[in-house]
Amino acid sequence: MPKVLISDKMDPQAAQIFRDRGVEVDEITGKTPDELKAMIGEYDGLAIRSSTKVTKEILDAATNLKVIGRAGIGVDNVDIPYASSKGVVVMNTPFGNSITTAEHAIALMFALARQLPEADASTQAGKWEKNRFMGVEVTGKTLGLIGAGNIGSIVASRALGLKMKVVAFDPFLTPERAVEMGVEKATLEELLAKADFITLHTPLTDQTRNILSRENIAKCKKGVRIINCARGGLIDEAALKDALDSGHVAGAALDVFAEEPAKASPLFGTPNFISTPHLGASTNEAQVNVALQVAEQLSDYLMTGGVTNALNMPSLSAEEAPKLKPYMALAEKLGSLIGQLEGEGIQGVSIEVEGHAAELNQKPITAAVLAGLMRVYSDTVNMVNAPYLAKERGLDVREVRHDREGDYQTLVRVTVKGKQGERSVAGSLFGHAQPRLVELYGIKVEADLDDTMLYIVNQDAPGFIGRLGTALGAADVNIGTFHLGRRDQGGEAVLLLSVDGTVDKAVVDDICKLSGVKDVKLLRFA
DSSP states (O other), X not given: OOXXXXXXOOOHHHHHHHHHTTOEEEEOOSOOHHHHHHHGGGOSEEEEOSSOOBOHHHHHHOTTOOEEEESSSOOTTBOHHHXXXXXXXXXXXXXXXXXXXXXXXXXXXXXXHHTHHHHHHHHHTTOOOTTTOOOOOOTTOEXXXXXXXXXXXXXXXXXXHTTOEEEEEOTTOOHHHHHHHTOEEOOHHHHHHHOSEEEXXXXXXXXXXXXXXXXXXXXXXXXXXXXXXXXXXXXXXXXXXXXXXHTSEXXXXXXXXXXXXXXXXXXXXXXXXXXXXXXXXXXXXXXXXXXXXXXXHHHXXXXXXOXXXXXXXXXXXXXXXXXXXXXXXXXXXXXXXXXXXXXXXXXXXXXXXXXXXXXXXXXXXXXXXXXXXXXXXXXXXXXXXXXXXXXXTTOEEEEEEOOSOOSSSEEEEEEEEETTEEEEEEEEEXXXXXXXXXXXXXXXXXXXXXXXXXXXXXXXXXXXXXXXXXXXXXXXXXXXXXXXXXXXXXXEEEEEEEESSOOOHHHHHHHHTSTTXXXXXXXXXX
């Protein structure tokens, strides 16, 4: 039974979901890094919020860890590159607090439009400054949306319901999607010039850091109001303060800051500035939703292999996982086979699928090929860290999907570019479940890829099989299965033998000495 640790406070329903799915769970919160490090080694999964910091040191101690689930969107507290190198899947729950965050952005927009915090403070201080707080309507105004993903699209729909016009800047927003959302697709400069209100809903990357820089704030329409409920660091806070002081920006509301907890922002105390302490996801409904989602996602992965909202491997739904499992087993064996045959000189790999395989999600198949292939370089490789290891070694990876019909109902072909040029292996599924090799370096050969096998290239000539059997018998090695293929009569032949006994280097050396033998390799698929 897999075992999960919940290390941050979550709704108790999350623990019950784990138990209902057959996963053992411990709820142990508030531990120091050293305490977490001492206990993490016994767990297969880790469910966290923002308090637990999953560092390199924690990951090194997590010898059994397979998956980390963040109940929420941000994963700044997880060392994702190092988790990937350790073969640990990292998931988040990007949709559980989408509505909550979008509503907070809308709430801040209204608070800015009507100066609600200052009016509240003034009134409760015994003043009645009705003429001081002259607001603006949002109806008919233009909302500039920087980031039109999940949360941004919800904000857009709410704004359209308020009879606002919405212009959106997002490099990934297609014209078709813009029409579907009811927004105008714009460049960043066009948005800055048009928007009466600007709200940000984009992740913090090298491309988006300080996207509202001093220069871009200066390009904004005079009197603009700016809201950020996405990530700190998207706005130059010092430049924003200057723009508020000058009146170029009429108001700003930030739920997130470049440094959090924010205790000394240059914006604090600035007129027409509203701040909240990262409350975007802080509703009862959102807290329950993300806790339930992370429990479901981790349970699916540990019990069925389903991968949802992973940040470092392809998604694979719980429904897809059983269908893809035999294809992934085939792909991993093909990758392992050609990796062992070619050694460390591989420069590129192409994964081709056709037939039934072409109708499936190809990303997990590619990851499985790389997992098998990369075992030449590491004995701890898996589907999570294999793509990273391939990238680290400069391996060029290509995916090809064919609509054509071939000799087999389904086919996976792996072609590598190495020291001897391009060479390929191909396999199919027999009975829709049993992985089988059907082609090896252009030679038709049908073979099950068993735990221990011998690959032998020899000159096709009478008497060779007898000599080989005698040599293996003398070494007390029993032949399990025997698969033979050849290019032409009397030409080059290939033998794949599964063997039951121990095969050491001395046995391989003896086979190499047999007349007609060109190459011998011991293969392991366990």
